[in-house]
Amino acid sequence: MDGAGLTSAIFADSRPRALAVLVRSFRNLDVAEELYQEACLRAAEHWRGTGVPRDPTAWLITVAHNAGFDRIRRDRRLSPVDVGTALDALSGGDAQAEIAEAIDRTEYRDDVLRLLFMCCHPQLKVHEQLALALKVIVGFSVEEIARAFVVTPDTMQRRLSRAKARAAGIASKLDTPSLAERAERLSAVQTMIYLLFNEGYTAASGSEHIRHALCEEAIRLARLLLELFPGQAELMGLLALCLLQHARTGARIDGEGRLVSLEDQDRSLWDRDRIVEGRVLVEKALMKGRPGPLQVQAAIAAVHCAAERAEDTDWPEIERLYGALELLAPGPVVTLNRAVAIGKVRGPEAALATLIPLAEELDRYRPYHSVRAALLEESGKIEAAIAALKAALSCEPTRQESAYLRENIAALETLRAT
């Protein structure tokens, strides 16, 4: 095999763990990034002769550590708080083996969590959090991140510098978390990962290629966290939810770039591997008996994915699951989705009744009016359905959505005329 692709794959794969350890040792994000970069450069050269070592992550961390200590010797101004620990890890016979072992020890999982949590600093705006995570943890270039968020590289560079400066402030304060703190951090990081996924999944802007990459990276991060905290049911739910949604990516957009509704998607285009993994994860998570919103959402996605044809969908089960989601994470959008399921199970009148209390709250929410329009049409109230579609049109739809709405209005007006 040609080595270049493999070594870059390894560098990307090792990055989160390696940076997590380096940030702990040197207490500085920029220094950690530089040292890792240096280690990768040396690896690219060295491995050409020796082949890839048995544990490349440990190799990279060892070399980066050594480079860090060299730097400290040269520059006395750099004095890591934790240098003792780092040196301990390297002392004795086989330093690399010791580090390899240390990475496996559970304390290191808190390092990775700390690194991710730094990116979720509450003072950072969501987009700054995601940009920082992509830069630091995933290792995207500034240009790539700029492309994902449709800004110029210069703008992104400034944003990242500001975000890093803020994140650095908390890096030194984050010690080993208590149980409650760990749960809090996990929850914040979970949210960040799901936002990252959604940025790729739903963003209207950015090229398809880069958006796809965001989804993949979010899935990798969820996978990494689950590997480190394997007992967490919600984390399992997160990974499952991302996988099950991502499985439908290939069928979501038609040849002309239009969104295809779940009902109309060509299901043969769904990714079977992701669906199988997602469904197994949902089952595993629910076995734990600690349901959470992500698990239930994943379960709903799993029910959809289990249906070979749209008409095979187990709507009663979906209605039950939305009922559960309403208890766990109540909100008007959840109720709206439950109404859709109710419509399938008990007919449009029952669904319309469920929507009544949402009228005010969701008045500016386009999907609310679209759902209402479909239900009204189904129950034969054409006039009211047209009004609902017009209300949807007033909610700032995208160009594609408004074309779709206008088509529907025209069709209903023809229907009314006959």
Next chain:
Amino acid sequence: MLFTILIYGAEGLADRLPATEREALLDKHRALQARLQAEGKFRGAVQLMPPSTAMKVQDKGSGLRVLDGPYAESKEQILGFYLVECDTMEEALEAAKALPQGVAQMEVRAVNWAGGLQ
């Protein structure tokens, strides 16, 4: 004699390869499978899902318990395996050598018993 080629590696590493390299990697698998098939030596091949999907059953004394995991602490996982009918170890090793190296390590081992094969 029946042999197995166990494939170990870092989970997800192959997915990070550039598309052309990933495709080249799959081509090697397909080519080996086609050759073994033609020679009547192919008895099966399995690619496993990521370890996130794994569970284990353990006897806890008070009865069988289903647990999460295997919580493998190692970065090297079993990714899949081949079952090949060969006359010699050497032949089985030849098959293992034909598989893509680098992303994974192969272990060739004689099989004691196998059932339900095609």
